[in-house]
Amino acid sequence: QVQLVQSGAEVKKPGASVKVSCKSSGYTFTSYYLYWVRQAPGQGLECMGIINPNTDSPNYAQNFQGRVTMTRDTSASTVYMELSSLRFEDTAVYYCARGDGYNYSLDYWGQGTLVTVSS
């Protein structure tokens, strides 16, 4: 069965960086794009960007350009999302989700990683 397992919760200071991992299993890792979506406390969902695990090429949403880096390790079937210059408002649950190919949707989600930015 398809599973996306994310790394554990993080607490960071303003200005620091955080790197969240998402390990895939149950399918061919290089065959599906992976997306990162965040959810601030009590708020809605926001798409941060996408990475093609086959080519390692990312595409970031404009709101995060310059601060986010998405990478992958094919040998570990894992993608990573690094967010730099953290602000208090980056406190959120960060999800990875699998792109559903030509349905242009998200069919499987990770369990989420809470990142807290606090001084």
Add this chain to the structure above:
Amino acid sequence: VVMTQSPLSLPVALGQPASISCRSSQSLLYSDGNTYLSWFQQRPGQSPRRLIYKVSYRDSGVPDRFSGSGSGTDFTLKISRVEAEDVGVYYCMQGTHWPWTFGQGTKVEIK
């Protein structure tokens, strides 16, 4: 593309129908003839779960009391008879224009 849901809160009695509206600021009809509008359910403390994709295609394991409809810029998720397990927040999402965007969410609760 801005996705606007209504209502934002929806109290419903058990066994009664529920309907959530989602409107987009641009047409979601893609050049290939498909419309990429999905619906997700997020139960308290859980990750989102997809219910519907491409407007009306129900995911495997999703009860048939959930249905999606619409076209262009106007879409609806309907629950024919609300059950206790349907409590949560429902989001629409468009996959036609990058970046993909979500509605603000509609909280369904039992009256």
